[in-house]
Amino acid sequence: MNIAIGGFFHESNTFNPIITSIDDFIIFDKQEIYPNRNAYLLAKGIIEYFEPKPEYKLYPLVFAKAVPNGEIDKELYLSLKARFFQYLNEAPPIDAFVLALHGSMRVKDIGSAESDLLLTIKQKYPDIPIFCGLDMHATMTDVMLNCADAFVGFKTAPHLDAYETGYQAAEIAAFALRTKTKLCMGYARIDSLIAGEKSETDCEPMKSLISELHRMEQEDDVLAASYLLGFPWADAMENGVTTLVVTKDNQDKANHYAEALAKKFIAHKHEFCFSSPAYPPFEALTLALQDTVKPVFVSDSGDNPTAGSTADNTTIVSLLSNELKDQSQCKKILVAGIFDTNAVSECKDNLNKRITLQVGANYDTMHCRKVELTGTPITLIESFGLFKSQLILFRTDNFDIILTSKHIGFTGVEMFKALQIDYLCMDIIVVKLGYLTEEFKPIAAKSYLALTQGCTDEVLSRLAYQKTFHLI
16 A cells, blocks of 8 residues: 655744744655654654555655744745645555644644645545644644544653654554544544643643543544644634544544543643743742752743744843842853854854854844843854754853754753753753753753743733633
8 A cells, every 4th residue: 555654843833923944944855754764753653653564655755844933934835835746746646645744833824734735635635545643732723624534643741752643643544544444533622722831741630631541542442532732822713722532433432532531621721730830030040049959940931942932032141141140140050042143153253252242132022132241152063953053152251051043942961962061060051941851850950930921921811812812
């Protein structure tokens, strides 16, 4: 059987003014995905389910992935979509599509990319089934639900099961193709929108809600059960929580289980809360500066690039440079970091020289202003990570700050190691994140969530929604 595989993976923040361009993406065409599968774990799971089975022949199309950011440039999306269908036209007749999608990718002037892509596939190939793996924060639309035969979403936040989700989507597709069993999807919508930092899956109530998904999937005729939470930093009419259950030819059960999951969520929705102590930024930093353990992590949650913020909000840097300057001078502090291409370029030209920089607020001009920093760029990394960003470690009199030339996430210690930072000896590490990643949790002696105002404001009521009204 011939299986077409492909995927577009991006979480698009409509409050971020950046238009995400081709420079922000890593793109793999056709066979390029095989040596690069570790860069796209959802796709890797799909590939590695089918790969050892000789009865299936894979036809890779386009795989495009970027760090969450603002909406996607329309022409870029249309060019990726055109390549997708060009490669499809070059393939032999296809028996199924198995796709690695995010679910909350939005395109400037188009809207939901997944809706647009799936609808076009269905129009061109109305009789070919479509199976999709999705991020937990997918925003489900009527078009998506009407076009695909089955969806399954991540069950962990932080997201640790992308590979397993891709594998499960492939498993479902193989079952349907092998047995010719009709699949039935039931779903229910919940008019709520919840910040990711209130829905970590190691914490209640999400821990119990996810356990119920696993329990359902142990039943022989249930192929998938998912909570798809929507994406709170996209202003869209369809935003909200969707429960979704896929069964083997049992529509009544799919509907019943989806409704049961929705009722359970609603019964517990007022229990959702931050898993770390959460304070306004001045208070969070003050508490961190008073702590004697180390390292203390402070999440600059209103400017989290892994949820699509600009990564150039200067609120924390301004506090450390001004109101909290005296307290911060007696501590070893690392700020990770600020996205500022011009500042990186200036630092490259002045390595190991004391200079004065204007930093940040190139994109987020609503919530902050540029900050003047005087210090020395002491380390340069030319090509870091998947997105080949330049990194600068800039040392001021009262803290070190990482500057990046590209919009990337601050998610792990590899960045610190590359810059030769003795991070375990830091008193305070500020990271542009929400909940801490699995790499940071074991090394954090303590952590605080700084409720900064920015494009990923955790206080959802402070955001200027025009279309989304159901918030937790």
